[in-house]
Amino acid sequence: MPVPSCIFTTAIRNGEITKLGTCIFHSHNRNRCCSLPPHSLKTLHALLKTASPMTLGSGRSIKDNPLWYIKTQSYRTTSQQYYNLTPPQVNSILKANEYRFKVPEFDGKNVSSILGFDSSQLPANAPIEDRRSVATCLQTRGMLFGVFDGHAGCACAQAVSERLFYYIAVSLLPHETLLEIENAVENGRAILPILQWHKHPNDYFSKEASKLYFNSLRTYWQELIDLNTGEHPDTREALINAFKRLDNDISLEAQVGDPNSFLNYWVLRVAFSGATACVAHIDGADIQVANTGDGRAVLGVQEEDGSWTAVTLSNDHNAQNEDEIKRIRSQHPKNEEKTVVKQDRLLGLLMPFRAFGDVKFKWSIELQKMVLESGPDQLNENEHTKFIPPNYHTPPYLTAKPEVIHHSLRPQDKFLVLGTDGLWETMHRQEVVRVVGEYLTGVHLQQPISVGGYKVTLGQMQGLLMERRARISSVFEDQNAATHLIRHAVGNNEFGVVDHERLCKMLSLPEELARMYRDDITIIVVQFNSHVIGAQSKPGGGD
């Protein structure tokens, strides 16, 4: 009997661990909010109103308030009538944006180390400000995955989600291919396709701006051709250059403007809103994560005993990252030390410390005023764009330069989770990896429980069984790992188990309230082919 009994104790212990884990998570969360001035609901509402010119920051301050805070007070009275979602209704909401793609094992050139990916999105803002992109590089090897979290509107995130991968792909192209493409464009021939997109039908590309975007991109590759170093582009460099270049182009386009009034307004909206980006480039066993802002990439590692560990492949660029605070302070004069990061925000306003767009934190005051004056009237009607951040002395305060982390995949690395902060705020990365890991390996295979010789009461056993059952039932409802993760992120109760009632409440929130209890969530789960990785993994691999 030793084997099953041992299993049982681990099961019990695991149960406790998860409880312990969530406890820590709670207090962690509470601490985060305690650092803000504790406000009652009234002041919160007041804050919401007064803070409207600076939605940039205020949106974030609200979501930092733990749900249960508000739940106990206002929520029951405001949205009771919305509670009665049936499980199918809940499922249809959760699954509305899910997308799954299975990568062909052999694409004609290479055996892919990626089995496929699941992605899903749950909006809290209306319209959603998150974006996601997945594409296969056709002229070079590898796949690109990205999640983008917009703020102050979705324009910037939209633009970045459309454009960034082209910039990366172009940066990665060898000189000859660039020449070939340029020649093709020059002579009006068909251009080699650069990217193959894997898009959910809801993920759109703006038609109006495509010409503008193309011209900017072409200028970029022309410069690359001129700059020809003769070397094969390094992925890391390529990623950094692409990020920086795109941000630069966004900024330039806004300054130059466009004769088309719609486009003119559009480029300004892109530049004045912002977006974080967390992008993974995966080629064989090599994975490079370029991150700008507070999105996160976490690797799911299965230990020999079958348990799951999370390895983070990105650093958050926000106030929780000491290095970032140091970096920002060092880039500005000593007298700004106190104001440059205030209340955990850049200049007291912005949560992410790196981002695309957000020219309010990049341009000089003069430039901002000039652009706004010559800009269309709609822009000036917006209080937010006119507002100049306080203590704005030595711009730029913000950069889009990513931090790139390289990792060589090992056979035990089973999947990668890319998520916007909406996910990471509600779930600990360890929990995220456990949920996905158990989902992908099939929880129904979970070890049977055996009492063995241990002292277990009926009540304890029931508790344990209920927990196991809840886990299984939530697994069976989802065909998509990312959706499954969202279900947990939104519906988890204090035991780390999906609570249907809670899920209903969270999903039935009216549009105007949803943002107060949760953020947009966007998740991509990339699954690796361990066999392929095991066969080809070599330290520091790549080209």
Place this chain on the structure above:
Amino acid sequence: MRGCVRSSKVLAPAMFPRLLFDRWGSLLGRRGLASAGEPHPTPLPSQARVVICGGGIVGSSVAYHLAKLGWKDVVLLEQGRLGAGTTRLCAGIVSTAKHIPIESKMADYSNTLYQQLEQETGVKTGYVKTGSLCLAQNQDRFISLKRLASRLKVLGIPCDVITPKQVAELHPLVNIHDLVGAVHVLGDAVVSPPDVNHALVVAAAKNGVQIHEHTSVNHVMVQKGHVTGVETDRGTIYCDYFVNCAGQWAYELGLSSEDPVSVPVHACEHFYLLTKPLEQPLQPHAPVVMDLDGRIYVRAWQGGVLSGGFEKNPKPIFTEGRSQLEIQGMQEDWDHFEPMLSALLRRMPSLDSCEIHQLINWPESFTPDMRCIMGETQTVHGYFVLGGMNSSGLSFAGGGGRYLAEWMTYGYPSENVWPLDVKRRTLQSSAPSCAIAMEVMPLLYELKVPRWDFQTGRQLRTSPLYDRLDTQGARWMEKHGFERAKYFVPSGKDLLALDQSKTFYKPDWFDIVGAEVKCCKEAVCVVDMSSFTKFELSSSGDQALELLQRLCANDLDVPVGHIVHTGMLNHRGGYENDCSVVRLSKNRFFIISPSDQQVHCWSWIKQHMPSDSQLQLEDVTWKYTALNVIGPRAMDVLSELSYVPLTPDHFPSLFCKEMSVGYANGIRVMSMTHTGEPGFMLYIPIEYALHVYNEVMSVGQKYGIRNSGYYALRSLRIEKFFAFWGQDLDAFTTPLECGREFRVKFDKGTEFIGREALLQQRQVGVSRRFIMFLLEDHNTELDLWPWWGEPIYRNEELVGVTSSSAYSYTLERHVCLGFVKPPETDPGAPTVVTADFINRGEYEVEIGGHRYHAKAKLYPFSSLFAQQRRRKDDMEFSSFQGK
């Protein structure tokens, strides 16, 4: 005597180890018997009268009762050790709260047997009379429990309908807050099953039964349809009778016979939980709790509790490659047990802090129709079966063993066990399938409302018109594997709501069936009755007539084309079958019997058929589709489709003519409808079925023809006081008891089976009588509807039970049929029922604990029979009434 000596060697008390366990339920203590049994196995006898295969509680009970009835030379073989199968692990509850009366009767006898067993054998059986509590969490369940209480009271089993408060007084742990009531069965008990098994074996051995463990039956030898012996792994035993009590191995054992025997059982895993003693130990006499809505049972066990249940999602055991001799403790599956654990903690919240001792998992065998399998198989004479206990093995073993022993001794048990008979149609039509077992197991505790149906194993046998009828809104029920239409939902009705209607009150098909009945009475309806069993008996000479004259009570020597309603009686004068026989030609007969008679009637005729190559019996059930065209305009419809005049003058009642209908030839048209309404039965060769149906329907348009189902048929039949075999009539009912003396021709010149008994009964008078009751103060809208099994009271005294009931749309009230038997005044001499006794009484029928006044009638309302044609039957009726 030889056997006696032998067996005492095997079973000398000193040598007989305390059965298997120091404490039953523990998995230890196996070695004792094995080491004692193996070194010097007693040699097998080469010959015996009876060989019983299976040393569990069922086999032991059969052995015990055979010995009691004076059988010598009985050998009991067990492949492993005695009681090492399901018996070893079963929960030990003897409960009389069963689904049908015969099961309750069996359980009641088992209870009595086990109670005195300790005294008889000196073996401790752990018998404790605890009583049991069946809990109801909702009103519907409470109704079904009240009905159960009524049934039990009829059988003389004491029980009370009690309030939740009284439940709390009887059991210290039960949470009563969500209960609406309960039934307390006072006599129910708990025992230690392996010890009962041991006691039975000891008693059997004392009476001369030889017991051999570690002996497997390889196959059963059959010659000319008779059992001749068994081949075991230790040699051959020649025998006359073989009894298959192999439990979950019964199916495979059946197949291993030289003439395979079908014993459709399938095993599912069954779980129960044992706890350690409570802080305040639960007294051993605490009543057994059956929380049917929670799907669990709970009994006291060594200061703690034992609790198991019948979950909604049972785990079947797959039989491929099964070879273990004994049941090993199977894997505990806590996740599977979770719903039952939750139900237990809901029922007994204080157990929350109680410690788990063990979760036991063992196999239970289930049958396709939730009833056990008993009796002699139709394929092999001398091959008896008792098994498929549907997890009530302990409760049924005593009674089942007794009935089977009686069956083997006297040719039939002392009670009507037809619902359990291995020859019932359902068993023949179903292979043991895990899907069916998976449906049956949850059904055990499921709330059963009137006319509930199985969900799996459906559409097994269908009429060629099935699809046609289905698209016209037919709602189906299953009768012995055959799909029959209940009623037809008019288009535009809410189908979903109808399908889900489950009630003890007025069902929502009421108006639909009412309309069908009205159509039968005033216009014309078509009912597909293809499920009826149809045989053809023919011979070169008059052997067929001779055989039928001997089998049937009525006179079959009628002109060709006549139809005769007759019973096939047994030696007691009881109905083995109730059928209609058509004389097709001088030596050719067409026999129409109820659907469930297909196997039984076949074997009954075969049993009495001389082996004569000139005499042939053929089952033509599948060759004919039967359409019942009922109603005053049936004649008009058929006249348009054939050239034969159909007026009563040319086609009197109870006649059969082969004719063409539409363009189809060879249709047997019979002027009878099984309902007492005017109309015709058409027996159509199946290839013409669709054509004839279409023709009838299209011609019938102008007469207002419509489809109708069995519910309408049932209402029509019952209001006319027509008894039906299988529901009202059984092997213990004689024609004299149900007012059918006019169908018995004592003077037909042939000594038919049962004549003696009937003559004697006619002399003495009948002690029970089939009566029609009209419910007087019953509100169809608001009161519980009768179903069957309702007690009948005469002047406050219990005199009988209803056997079927229906709402009569014509009489606008409920009609119940049932037998009335006056209480015995003088023991030994049954009181004779007189018309006076029937007519001079105040009757009440008890439905769900409430009594309704009823008017008793000995004869049907003649006004209900169609006026336009004097029926032959009626004339006979009236002449009988005159007497």
